Amino acid sequence: MSAIAGIFHYDQEPVNMEHGHRMMFDLAKYPADDVQIWHQEQIFLGCHAQWITPESVGERLPYYDHNRKLAITADAIIDNRDELFEKLQIERDRRAGMPDSELILLAYHKWGEDAPKYLIGDFAFMIWDERKQLLFGARDFSGSRTLYFHRNPQRFAFCTVIEPLLSLPYVKKELNEHWMAEYLAISAVVETADASITPYQHIEQVLPSHSISITGGQIKLTRYCTLTAGERLKLKSDDEYVEAFQDVFRTAVQSRLRTYRGIGAQLSGGLDSGSVVSFAANALSKEDKRLHTFSYIPPKDFQDYTPRHLMPDERPFIQSTVQHVGGIHDHYLDLEGKNSYSEIDDFLEITELPYKYFENSFWIKGIFEKAHEEGIGVLLSGARGNLSISWGSAYEHYALLLKKMKWLRLIHELHHYSNKMGGPRLRRLPEVAKIAFPLINRIFPSDNIPYIFPRIINQSLAKRTNVFNKLREYGIGQTGWFSSTDLYELRRKHFEDVFHWNTTNTLLTKLSLRYSLWQRDPTNDLRVIRFCLSVPEDQYVQNGMDRALIRRSTEKLLPDKVRLNLHYRGVQGADWVHRMTPHWDAFKDELKQLSKDDSFMGYIDGEVLKAALVKVEAGAISEYATDADYRILMRSLILYRYLKRFA
Numbered sequence: 312m313s314a315i316a317g318i319f320h321y322d323q324e325p326v327n328m329e330h331g332h333r334m335m336f337d338l339a340k341y342p343a344d345d346v347q348i349w350h351q352e353q354i355f356l357g358c359h360a361q362w363i364t365p366e367s368v369g370e371r372l373p374y375y376d377h378n379r380k381l382a383i384t385a386d387a388i389i390d391n392r393d394e395l396f397e398k399l400q401i402e403r404d405r406r407a408g409m410p411d412s413e414l415i416l417l418a419y420h421k422w423g424e425d426a427p428k429y430l431i432g433d434f435a436f437m438i439w440d441e442r443k444q445l446l447f448g449a450r451d452f453s454g455s456r457t458l459y460f461h462r463n464p465q466r467f468a469f470c471t472v473i474e475p476l477l478s479l480p481y482v483k484k485e486l487n488e489h490w491m492a493e494y495l496a497i498s499a500v501v502e503t504a505d506a507s508i509t510p511y512q513h514i515e516q517v518l519p520s521h522s523i524s525i526t527g528g529q530i531k532l533t534r535y536c537t538l539t540a541g542e543r544l545k546l547k548s549d550d551e552y553v554e555a556f557q558d559v560f561r562t563a564v565q566s567r568l569r570t571y572r573g574i575g576a577q578l579s580g581g582l583d584s585g586s587v588v589s590f591a592a593n594a595l596s597k598e599d600k601r602l603h604t605f606s607y608i609p610p611k612d613f614q615d616y617t618p619r620h621l622m623p624d625e626r627p628f629i630q631s632t633v634q635h636v637g638g639i640h641d642h643y644l645d646l647e648g649k650n651s652y653s654e655i656d657d658f659l660e661i662t663e664l665p666y667k668y669f670e671n672s673f674w675i676k677g678i679f680e681k682a683h684e685e686g687i688g689v690l691l692s693g694a695r696g697n698l699s700i701s702w703g704s705a706y707e708h709y710a711l712l713l714k715k716m717k718w719l720r721l722i723h724e725l726h727h728y729s730n731k732m733g734g735p736r737l738r739r740l741p742e743v744a745k746i747a748f749p750l751i752n753r754i755f756p757s758d759n760i761p762y763i764f765p766r767i768i769n770q771s772l773a774k775r776t777n778v779f780n781k782l783r784e785y786g787i788g789q790t791g792w793f794s795s796t797d798l799y800e801l802r803r804k805h806f807e808d809v810f811h812w813n814t815t816n817t818l819l820t821k822l823s824l825r826y827s828l829w830q831r832d833p834t835n836d837l838r839v840i841r842f843c844l845s846v847p848e849d850q851y852v853q854n855g856m857d858r859a860l861i862r863r864s865t866e867k868l869l870p871d872k873v874r875l876n877l878h879y880r881g882v883q884g885a886d887w888v889h890r891m892t893p894h895w896d897a898f899k900d901e902l903k904q905l906s907k908d909d910s911f912m913g914y915i916d917g918e919v920l921k922a923a924l925v926k927v928e929a930g931a932i933s934e935y936a937t938d939a940d941y942r943i944l945m946r947s948l949i950l951y952r953y954l955k956r957f958a
Contacts, residue, residue: 312387312388313358313360313361313372313384314341314358314359314470315356315359315469316338316356316357316384316469316475317354317355317356317469317470318330318354318468318479319355319467319468320353321353321465321466322465322466322528323353326350326354328350328355330355330468330480334468334470334478337474337478338357338359338475339359341824341825341827343359343360343361344361344368346359347373349384356383356384358372358373358385360372362571363571363572363688364569364570364571365569367411370410372410374410376413379416380441381420381439382438382439383415383436385434386456387432387434387436387456388432388433388569389415389430390563390566391430391432392414395414398429399414399418399421401417411432418430419438419440424447424522427535428536433831434449434456435448435471446524446525446526447522447524448517450521451519451520452520452538454518455819455835456816456820457471457472458471459471459472459515460515460517461476462525464528466481467525471824472821473511473664474663476514483512484511485511486510486512487510487511489508489778489781490503490505490508490509490511491510491914492768492772492773492778493508494665495768495769495772495950497787497792498763498791499667500667500668500814501811503810504784504785504787504810506810507532509664510664517532518532519809520534520535520809538840538841539806539844540803540845541845542845543845544842545847549863552846552860556846556860556861556864557864559839559842560586560590560700560864561590563833563834564587564594564833566836567689567691567833571688572687572688572689574591574687574691575602575605575682575685575687576588576605576690576692577605577606578604578605578641579606579628580625580627580873581625581693581881582700582862582865582869582874583696583697583701583861585873586696586700586701586834586864586869587693588604588636588639588691590833590868592637593636593638595638596638601638603685604633604640604642605642605690606625606626606629606643606644607883608624608625608626608644609645609889610647610886610889611645614889614933616933616934617882617885620878621880621885623882623886625881626643628873628876628879629643631870631873632869632870634870636868644681649674649677649890650887650890650891650894651672651945652898656952656956657676659952661676661821661825662817663821663957664817664953665946665950667946668814669887669949670884670936671884673887674883674884675818676822679822689831690829690830691833692830692832692834693832693833693834694815694832695834695840700843700860700861702851702858703851703852704798705724705856705857706742706743706746707797708849708852708857709728709852710743712724721743724855725739725740727855728856730855731877732877764790764939765923766789766916766919767916767919767946768914771913772913786804806844856875856877857877862874884936885936887936888931888935889936892931895930899927899928902924902948906924908951911954914950914954920944923941926938
């Protein structure tokens with residue numbers, strides 16, 4: 312709900328208050344409901360507050376507890392309040408109006424540095440323990456809120472965003488070559504595998520799932536949460552799994568409806584956002600409230616070039632959900648005139664770092680803009696759903712059955728799958744076998760050559776930073792991403808590693824500050840993820856149906872057109888090249904300019920860039936929206952603009 316900042320001198324020298332005020336001044340570009348500071352001799356805390364929840368209205372933040380000698384500044388919404396009230400034995404007459412920051416402070420007073428283990432929600436906070444002369448903080452398990460810091464032998468400074476830290480006179484603005492190398496070497500949309508580093512040499516960040524403690528000049532980072540499959544849940548029937556899922560998911564959704572402002576949701580034509588919307592709308596209807604939904608659609612002049620099973624325009628499915636669920640005010644945004652190219656500078660201003668998700672940047676920002684206009688405080692999403700609530704790949708499950716030699720079950724599943732998808736039931740067995748036994752592909756290689764994103768990093772930079780050896784520690788190979796095609800293994804790594812979350816949540820934190828609203832994702836609730844990781848695999852694929860648990864759990868809640876859809880898939884951003892057509896000449900000219908910039912070409916492989924440049928000379932071709940050369944050029948241009956503006 313806030314941007315937080317602070318300075319701690321562990322050499323006992325008093326904090327220069329001009330430095331603290333300078334950091335708060337740099338936060339003034341964001342809207343605020345209140346701005347407050349608190350300080351003692353060697354500690355300064357600040358909060359640039361945006362009130363989202365009812366309890367945050369008029370909240371004192373930073374807050375100092377005189378009895379416990381503890382001070383806190385926090386950027387947090389806590390979702391398991393009732394559970395914490397009971398564990399902390401808080402009097403009932405104090406509960407309703409207690410701010411989340413005070414709840415965090417009481418959790419720290421009881422559990423000390425183990426406190427983050429008991430918190431569920433989106434948070435980043437710092438606590439000054441006056442008695443221990445300890446500064447302690449944490450970031451939630453998926454890093455939903457950012458927390459950057461600078462350290463040197465005399466002092467420690469932290470902030471939600473980077474710019475105020477760079478304004479401090481003792482922080483040298485120097486680019487981090489290792490961050491740049493990872494950014495360029497990784498072919499996926501994540502920026503770095505080392506989630507602790509930033510584009511600046513002297514700015515670090517607290518990792519997701521980690522706490523930080525600073526005392527006596529010593530800084531300790533500790534991982535407090537690791538997500539693993541753990542013990543399997545064993546219930547008596549399929550219906551009990553559905554009921555158990557509905558209970559945990561309903562709790563996750565309802566706990567994210569806590570705002571004194573309007574409530575919205577991003578809605579596509581799929582299962583994840585549709586499930587969030589159905590549970591949220593049902594909960595709000597009991598309070599006679601309507602849910603606003605925001606959906607991105609292509610412009611009127613876009614000609615769909617995609618295969619029949621892909622849908623750039625998901626309105627038929629979205630409208631089916633809206634009509635079935637009821638209690639919804641739906642908004643459809645074609646964002647006329649908006650495009651990936653013209654939004655680059657503003658997006659860099661928001662994110663403070665280069666980005667790779669340019670295909671979707673303009674419409675994600677557009678939805679935040681519209682939600683802000685509508686007075687929304689909480690914007691729900693289902694972004695983590697593919698790996699939590701709607702997990703379940705049919706082919707991967709059938710491969711698992713084949714490896715375990717569960718023939719009867721496999722034949723039963725293939726029979727039902729063929730009835731739904733068409734074709735003989737054993738026709739798919741060779742493909743299942745290749746997934747189960749990858750060695751088959753080596754002995755009998757397929758005609759389909761796997762797609763490999765071209766390596767765009769300058770080879771001198773790669774060697775100088777030893778980046779590919781470093782990435783190997785994270786399981787990332789020479790292609791710039793994971794070589795494994797095993798979805799179970801990739802899912803395991805997604806939840807055990809921390810860097811996967813950083814890109815998305817860095818963007819969402821900074822968009823929330825710009826537009827004074829929070830995007831909140833029930834499919835990323837810690838309780839939901841732990842539940843989903845404990846569910847047996849046969850609950851996720853059943854009777855020829857993939858993603859079976861969420862399909863069964865939303866019966867009557869979602870229209871069958873959406874719930875049972877097996878043939879069509881939404882694809883956002885398919886129109887990004889089409890939207891850039893009026894700017895194509897400017898796009899080409901700027902690319903030619905950057906290709907002649909010697910300092911910039913120290914980052915990029917010149918031969919790869921030169922080959923890609925040839926393709927854009929033919930003009931903007933919509934069908935090339937997923938073309939590697941187009942993507943190389945956009946990524947290069949975004950990095951070029953960033954270096955010109957912020958280096």
